[in-house]
Amino acid sequence: MTAFVNSLGIILYATLVYTTPLLYAALGSCFSEVSGVVNIGIEGMMTAGAFTGTVVAYFTGNPWIGFLCGGLAGAFFGMLHATATVKLGADQTIAGTAINMLGPGIVIMIAKVLFDSTDTIPLTATQKIPKLFTGAFDTTTVFGRFMDNVFATYASTYLVFAAVILVWFVFYKTRFGLRLRACGEHPQACETLGINVIAMRFLCVCLSGFLSGLGGACVTMTISTQFRPISIVGQGFIAIAAVIFGKFKPHGALIGCLLFGFCSGLKVVLGGSSGVDMQLLSMIPYVVTVIVLILFVGKSHVPAANGKPYVKSK
């Protein structure tokens, strides 16, 4: 029993840690997609954030400045994507593909200049994002150890769950959110009501870059301690998948991210000890997603104007 509670605690801990970066990026993806802009450049934006976050934290010694700069680096690439797709009416898939090449390309080149290597120098414990509630629980009891495992976790995890609630509130309870959703459904109607669709979408794509950047920074500042070219590989696409899975809703994306996070956590915990093949174990989240889609989710409502460049009528 004790062993079971311990394992459960560790699995939940790992789930939360692995969910966090995906969730930031997924919230970002929500902003962009719901406002009507397909953003497959999330991957590139996360990579930029991951690198910038670690480097700034390494040089300033302050993880929060690093974390914020990671977000800003993502926002920079978000701005590039917004300029191309929203201002210039570029094909959103092509522009996103370009971002996915430019982001990693540029940061790895900078890494070569700064560190003479594609990897950054590992962060020390104080340069990483701090954990909250360490020592708040009595770890001599089974229950205390469980609570310590689960709740003594990185501050970024607490932040992202607060962010989900905030984004949900903004989307469904504010005027801004109503306008945002309308831009993705029927931009022409918005324009006739005096909403500046171009400005709205531009802002949302930048925000999506910012959140993706934060997600990237989480990977290198919590899960690992350094940036490597394979730090992000694939996580941006998983975040996008989580959003489609969650039917383009922030709370839906939360469930999608938790699913992937839980499977990653399970993999980490079971990986070493059990006799299950690592490769098959790693496949679980993707197979489970497909099964869940077939059985429960089915068709998701894509914002009607998603992917279509908005042309302002003159």
Add this chain to the structure above:
Amino acid sequence: MIKKKGLLDFISENTFIHILLSIVLGFLVGAIFLAVMGLSVGAAYGRLLNSVTSLKGFSYVVVYSVPYIVAGLSVAFSFKTGVFNIGAEGQFVMGSMAAAIVGILLPDLPKPVLIPLCFLAAMAVGALWGVIVATLKIKRGINEVLSMIMFNWIAFYLSNFIAGIPAIHNTGSAEATKNISANASMLFSKDFIKSAGLAPTANWGILVAIVVMMIVWFVIEKTTLGYELKAVGSNRFAAEYGGINVNRSILTALAISGALGGLAGALQLMGMGGRISVFSSQEGFGFAGIVVALMGCSNPFGVFIAGLFYGALIYGGSKLNLVGAPTQLINVIVGTVVFFIAISVIFRYVKFLKKKPKESPRPAAPAPGKEVAEK
């Protein structure tokens, strides 16, 4: 007002010119990065050019290009038919593994039987990967981009898993499959390679790529099937109204696209690798296929050229560290090229350079003129 078409009009209207301009801008941005890093632009680009223009270098480029060209054709085919085959990566991996299994388990079949068999296995499995996604979309309305991303990862781990099965796994210490039978290899004979001074992996895969390119072009442009698929791609509802079975079209399109993706994997294996390693992250041939398809404007001939260009950059880029420049420069250059192709609408504004500034530009471009004119 009737005016003669000048050079500026030509530049602003020709897609091919737009792509050339994008490439120039890509290299320009690359040069800026090199300069900022304090590296010699001449040395780096000179190295890039040198390494791809010698006979041996060029044969490397051709060898490198084959999988990019065929993966590019796979994605381009899907673009033409209105689906975005972001799953080429998974189809590539599965095709490669299918060809490897056939090439390892049936080593004694003669070359003329074994090689087509490997191709067929790869194409069948690739097509299957596409058909699964298409079926999920048609029967359950599941977003194809989402399921393709999932199936890319399933393929990745499945390939790693199969590579670990004792019958397939390398008998040595390498974390890889056994080498495929010599009868499944497409390499030229060692003597020929030596006497001609070609790359050690020189093979006749490029001929397959050319044939595939011709077939894809023929199917898209000259057959009823291609017409129907294109019709669905340009307007699903109009096509349906015109009596085309849209669901069947999506299924066919993804099956063909998947088969091409799988074939690309087989060509990579049988032309270069000879075996499949256990990877720690996706190799990205399928994602490169997206880039190649975009650079080639989804036109089969364009994709062929774009694939050669991409292969040249990848091979040349691998030599960049000899002059102290990072290999990643290639990603920056290609990323910039793709970015400018995405916003190639700005090139249409070239023709307004000669007009009076007072006139407001109003081209057919889908962008508000003001912002662009300020650029």
